[in-house]
Amino acid sequence: MPVLHSLKKSVIRGLLKAGSKVKFARGKKLLGGLVNLMLDETFNWMEHALGMNALEMMVALHQVGSR
């Protein structure tokens, strides 16, 4: 698993344990967590579905980001 950006379970648990009653400060981090998880799972998909290595992923990201 390419852990280019990983989140500790305890961190996510801390962010989400307030459930639907999240206060803003916690909620902002939660959204950040959602972004991090999106990137983490995208890297996983790139590795497992396309067989890309970390360097190829970085190149692909750079190409899309530089347009």
Add this chain to the structure above:
Amino acid sequence: MSLRTDKRMAIPCLYYTHYTVLALVSELSGSLEEGCKAIFEIGRKVGERLRPFIKDLSPEGVWEALFFRSPTRVVRKGEGWLLEDMECPLCEGMELEEGSTYCHFLAGVLAGALGREVEEVECKAGGGKACRFFIH
């Protein structure tokens, strides 16, 4: 979009990351259609990872845990639900072809978190009044 000052950094971060990731996976998949399928599956994995940490696993509860507010409306439809949100954070300001859908990632997150099949049936980006997700 009615956001309090503090939220203005978090939601654009999600918005632009999603936009870039969708562009990336579409290019790598070879088409936008395949990219949409891929980002839905990425969303599902994200939802599955979030699921153990969300207390209220109803459609409203998951939405509230993600965006700290309720969706505009949730209506029971047969065995499923129709979740409707008029201020969807992913597609605000996007304009696509009439009838297109854009929030596949969000549909995937809901699918993973709720453990159900979810389909985006209408999207603001495609000219709809709201983003509507059918939860089977």
